[in-house]
Amino acid sequence: MQQGRREEEVLAAIERRRRRPHVKLMDERITLAHGAGGKATHALVETIFVRHLSTPEADAAVVSPVSGRLAVTTDGYVVTPPFFPGGDIGELALNGTVNDLAMAGARPLFVAAGFIVEEGLLTTELERAVRSMAEAARGAGVQVVAGDTKVVERGRADGLYVTTTGVGVVEHDLDLGPAAMRAGDRVLVSGPIGDHGMAIMVARGGLELEAELESDTAALHELVAVLLAAVGPRLRCLRDPTRGGVATVLNELALAAELAIAVHESAVPVRPEVTGACEILGIDPLYVANEGKLVAVVAPEAEEAALAALRSHPLGKEAAVIGELRGDPPGMVLLETGFGGSRVVDMLAGDPLPRIC
Amino acid sequence: MQQGRREEEVLAAIERRRRRPHVKLMDERITLAHGAGGKATHALVETIFVRHLSTPEADAAVVSPVSGRLAVTTDGYVVTPPFFPGGDIGELALNGTVNDLAMAGARPLFVAAGFIVEEGLLTTELERAVRSMAEAARGAGVQVVAGDTKVVERGRADGLYVTTTGVGVVEHDLDLGPAAMRAGDRVLVSGPIGDHGMAIMVARGGLELEAELESDTAALHELVAVLLAAVGPRLRCLRDPTRGGVATVLNELALAAELAIAVHESAVPVRPEVTGACEILGIDPLYVANEGKLVAVVAPEAEEAALAALRSHPLGKEAAVIGELRGDPPGMVLLETGFGGSRVVDMLAGDPLPRIC
Numbered sequence: 001m002q003q004g005r006r007e008e009e010v011l012a013a014i015e016r017r018r019r020r021p022h023v024k025l026m027d028e029r030i031t032l033a034h035g036a037g038g039k040a041t042h043a044l045v046e047t048i049f050v051r052h053l054s055t056p057e058a059d060a061a062v063v064s065p066v067s068g069r070l071a072v073t074t075d076g077y078v079v080t081p082p083f084f085p086g087g088d089i090g091e092l093a094l095n096g097t098v099n100d101l102a103m104a105g106a107r108p109l110f111v112a113a114g115f116i117v118e119e120g121l122l123t124t125e126l127e128r129a130v131r132s133m134a135e136a137a138r139g140a141g142v143q144v145v146a147g148d149t150k151v152v153e154r155g156r157a158d159g160l161y162v163t164t165t166g167v168g169v170v171e172h173d174l175d176l177g178p179a180a181m182r183a184g185d186r187v188l189v190s191g192p193i194g195d196h197g198m199a200i201m202v203a204r205g206g207l208e209l210e211a212e213l214e215s216d217t218a219a220l221h222e223l224v225a226v227l228l229a230a231v232g233p234r235l236r237c238l239r240d241p242t243r244g245g246v247a248t249v250l251n252e253l254a255l256a257a258e259l260a261i262a263v264h265e266s267a268v269p270v271r272p273e274v275t276g277a278c279e280i281l282g283i284d285p286l287y288v289a290n291e292g293k294l295v296a297v298v299a300p301e302a303e304e305a306a307l308a309a310l311r312s313h314p315l316g317k318e319a320a321v322i323g324e325l326r327g328d329p330p331g332m333v334l335l336e337t338g339f340g341g342s343r344v345v346d347m348l349a350g351d352p353l354p355r356i357c
Numbered sequence: 358m359q360q361g362r363r364e365e366e367v368l369a370a371i372e373r374r375r376r377r378p379h380v381k382l383m384d385e386r387i388t389l390a391h392g393a394g395g396k397a398t399h400a401l402v403e404t405i406f407v408r409h410l411s412t413p414e415a416d417a418a419v420v421s422p423v424s425g426r427l428a429v430t431t432d433g434y435v436v437t438p439p440f441f442p443g444g445d446i447g448e449l450a451l452n453g454t455v456n457d458l459a460m461a462g463a464r465p466l467f468v469a470a471g472f473i474v475e476e477g478l479l480t481t482e483l484e485r486a487v488r489s490m491a492e493a494a495r496g497a498g499v500q501v502v503a504g505d506t507k508v509v510e511r512g513r514a515d516g517l518y519v520t521t522t523g524v525g526v527v528e529h530d531l532d533l534g535p536a537a538m539r540a541g542d543r544v545l546v547s548g549p550i551g552d553h554g555m556a557i558m559v560a561r562g563g564l565e566l567e568a569e570l571e572s573d574t575a576a577l578h579e580l581v582a583v584l585l586a587a588v589g590p591r592l593r594c595l596r597d598p599t600r601g602g603v604a605t606v607l608n609e610l611a612l613a614a615e616l617a618i619a620v621h622e623s624a625v626p627v628r629p630e631v632t633g634a635c636e637i638l639g640i641d642p643l644y645v646a647n648e649g650k651l652v653a654v655v656a657p658e659a660e661e662a663a664l665a666a667l668r669s670h671p672l673g674k675e676a677a678v679i680g681e682l683r684g685d686p687p688g689m690v691l692l693e694t695g696f697g698g699s700r701v702v703d704m705l706a707g708d709p710l711p712r713i714c
Contacts, residue, residue, distance in 0.1 A: 037599070069419050070421075070423060100417045150712075163522075
């Protein structure tokens with residue numbers, strides 16, 4: 001009897017599976033089951049990840065051979081709030097990884113994205129972030145080839161964390177980096193600084209501001225390509241001033257090259273609304289995160305060509321030369337203020353703006 | 358006067374920086390400042406990441422050209438507790454990513470690791486996880502080429518989450534995957550199942566067990582190389598039965614190939630202590646996660662060669678043939694029990710073991 005019933009159960013289960021639509025409708029909120037690797041995970045992957053990114057959550061994706069040196073980067077995104085004026089965590093994670101590759105002078109090829117989701121997140125919010133990542137990937141011409149989702153209990157994350165890893169190809173022989181920098185080299189930024197960090201601060205509601213601040217999140221690889229084409233080996237070094245802002249990047253470069261960097265305060269482009277927000281909060285815009293700007297160091301004779309190249313691209317039309325490298329004092333960044341004075345721009349000690357990206 | 362004092366301050370700051378040792382001693386616990394991209398981040402990176410992994414937290418690492426198709430995988434690790442008998446989150450993340458590459462038949466080349474750390478984590482715990490990741494990387498012959506650390510406030514994570522992304526090279530023309538599978542193919546596992554999941558359950562203290570259960574976390578790429586060398590194109594498909602266990606992997610394969618998989622219950626190797634723990638918890642070991650086992654599907658004529666190859670390697674010495682593929686009922690996994698009966702092994706619906714990896 002036992003035996004007979006089992007066989008009937010098997011047959012009934014087979015029939016149920018045959019009739020079952022392949023993917024069930026999504027739940028309103030993410031549950032632990034969505035991270036368990038079973039049915040709910042498969043439904044989530046099919047309805048969100050495969051739909052928008054065409055990325056099955058497979059063991060590994062196999063991509064075509066690549067010729068040339070590879071550039072590799074990884075970055076975690078924990079920005080709060082995950083949706084903010086000008087962007088969201090999905091777009092930010094994609095662009096940020098593309099930019100890290102671009103700063104190494106690499107052409108971005110593909111990205112892998114790992115999601116850590118807090119139980120209870122609205123499914124629509126996850127979908128919104130994934131869709132926006134997919135749009136950013138299409139815009140940047142990169143493929144999201146691998147993905148993963150883990151779900152943790154309520155109170156063990158904050159909505160959604162994303163870790164993106166990018167692989168690109170370096171198609172030139174330049175060795176962009178602080179070692180190539182020399183005294184006399186010029187420092188450029190591709191546009192007004194501080195937009196991303198201040199947009200996040202406003203989105204957090206800590207500021208009573210009428211001003212419309214938007215994140216500058218953007219993929220910079222085309223801007224880099226234009227710059228490289230214009231100045232070639234006279235481009236010494238590229239950095240994207242994200243966490244810690246322009247001040248942190250310049251400090252890293254000065255320390256690595258054992259050179260000084262002098263910055264002319266009046267030459268640093270900052271939108272008036274960012275200046276205003278920074279003044280209210282007592283924050284120096286030099287330390288505020290950017291997500292669509294680059295810092296370029298070029299040979300002195302390439303200054304004008306570099307500036308013209310940056311300004312020829314929509315993402316660099318407000319580019320400016322903000323300073324130059326000097327031999328002394330090594331490892332220091334000095335801000336030259338209006339009246340012939342100067343102050344040290346030190347590396348950030350604390351964290352005035354946590355979880356900015 | 359103002360001017361004069363500023364210049365003195367600049368000179369004094371220069372002197373302080375010159376005298377300052379390059380890296381300060383670490384704090385006892387991780388603070389938000391360690392994730393801010395400034396001084397504390399640099400100290401953390403120097404004392405933990407560079408020291409153990411030789412991986413500076415740069416924008417992007419540039420690695421040598423690779424010839425051949427590339428395999429790419431990413432995985433988040435949120436295991437709780439992060440330190441457990443037989444391993445920890447650092448080793449698990451490295452091995453897990455190596456294994457995902459190995460399952461695609463790829464030779465692992467390099468790994469990028471992103472850490473999301475909860476404020477308040479003991480610095481020694483972070484260091485322990487990173488050191489163990491570094492040891493696992495050396496053991497597996499892969500390089501950790503890129504890293505990133507973000508810190509979130511207390512209560513916004515659970516100690517430490519790690520996302521690892523791996524890139525490997527596929528050095529053969531085989532297209533391992535369910536599409537190659539045929540009715541009659543044999544299913545093998547490389548050893549006793551359920552060790553990782555049950556070790557985690559015991560580590561959580563939910564079980565009053567005397568038995569010593571240890572995670573099986575291990576890098577399987579050499580075992581795969583031995584198997585590939587022995588059976589070549591008669592190897593159809595490889596999977597590592599992690600989240601959701603062997604049952605989930607077999608369901609995925611059966612669905613993808615539109616074939617049935619029959620599993621002989623008595624042939625499935627399970628350690629007695631795992632069986633005991635599973636019985637107490639009412640969990641089927643077929644659904645319990647493994648982190649150092651593989652499931653291989655091979656052509657029927659390769660059964661013996663595959664079994665011998667697996668058993669010739671320390672990680673496969675308890676390998677077993679556990680079942681075979683059949684034409685019908687398509688998409689189903691059936692467990693054949695001792696007395697000629699059978700039951701459906703369905704895909705996991707809920708999550709009996711959350712945060713197992």
